[in-house]
Amino acid sequence: MQSTSVPARREVTPLELFFDLVYVFAIGQLSHQLLAHPTWTGAVQTLVLYLAVYAVWAYTTWAVTLVPAEDPRTRRMLLAVMLVGLFMNAAIPRAFGDAGWVFVVTFLLIHLGRTVWLLRVGLDRREQEHWRRVLVWFFVAAPFWLTGAAADGGARLVWWAAAVLVELAGTLSAHPLPGRRLDSRQVTFAGGHLLERGRLFMIIAFGEAVLTTGAALTAAPYEPMTLLTAGVALTGTVALFWLFFSRSEHIVRHYERTEAPYGRGAAASTASWPPSPE
Incomplete structure (x- = not known):
């Protein structure tokens, strides 16, 4: 397989912005979910759904920093995630009702499928090692998602909150596994592109x-x-x-000076500052 290497700065493509429209739609769906359930329980439900949907967008955006959108394989992946994501986001207002399985199946299909795709497109050895660990963490969280979809009422919220916490812990800790560590400063990562994607998404x-x-x-x-x-x-x-945008300019300047762009890019995509190095 051909090794993939990307520069720190690349122009955001029209397809990437087109892809983002499905997740801007998700913001409206999350707002409707909260408006329909203006209680503390409704707020927690909305937060759990938000973190799940945001993870789909952030990890997919991260994938495009590794395999540029100009690559035909990436275009096909983005369109597939966009299509499945439309059904996932449409299910948001009824995710804690009769559309729980629709939300979970589409969510896991994107999360697991995109990660397997990344492992097959020719990333270098270090990046493949990292994404294998990401896949392990996603598989650890999957039973919580599936059990929650089979449960009703408050039990579904508990299971899904546990799944979100597992995935969030993995992201913030750089997906460690026992006895397996990487130095994130040696991993190729177009963090500048990820930062620009986030800025343009917010404009939309x-x-x-x-x-x-x-x-x-x-x-x-x-x-x-x-x-x-x-x-x-x-x-x-x-x-x-x-x-x-006043804050984002500061983050861009910090990224340009940092010696660990991979970690800082992860911080930007998860709104944490900063994550622990791998």
Whole structure:
């Protein structure tokens, strides 16, 4: 197999942004889930679903830093994940109801399938070792997901929360296995590309928030309260945009100076700062 090597800086392709639309759709679905269940239990349910969906997006985005989107194999993988992900995200509002199996089966199909795909595309020895360990951690979490899908009510939430915690622990600890460690500074990783993907995704997400506010304003009667709430919503979106992008510039500068781009890229993709080196 041919070894894959990628530069630290690559242009984000239209296909990658097209792929992101399915996960911007997921943000709206998560919002509907929380609005339909405005309780502490509903908030925890939404958090668990968010972490699962975010993991799908982040690991798929990470995969594209290793095998560029210009590669036909990567294009096919992205389109497949996009298609399956659409069904997964559509199931979000009913994931704790009658669509639990739809959510879990599509989630595991993406997570496990994409990782197996990465192990077959010609990564170098160190990267293959890392992704084998990632696959082991995903398999450890899978029984929790499946048991939760077979359970009802609060039991499903407990099992799925345990699955999310297992996967999150693996991500934050760099997927260790007994007696097997890697030095992350020696692993090829296009962290700059991952950072740019995250920034562009947020632009799309903020744009969706503006469109939603505008659509709601169009359909509502023009009364003082309508104008006030629309103004507050738009002001909040602008404030979040400013806060995110002022911080993201700092992260980009830090990445350009760091001696461990792999670890810093992982930090950016999981919003942790910083993870432990492998």
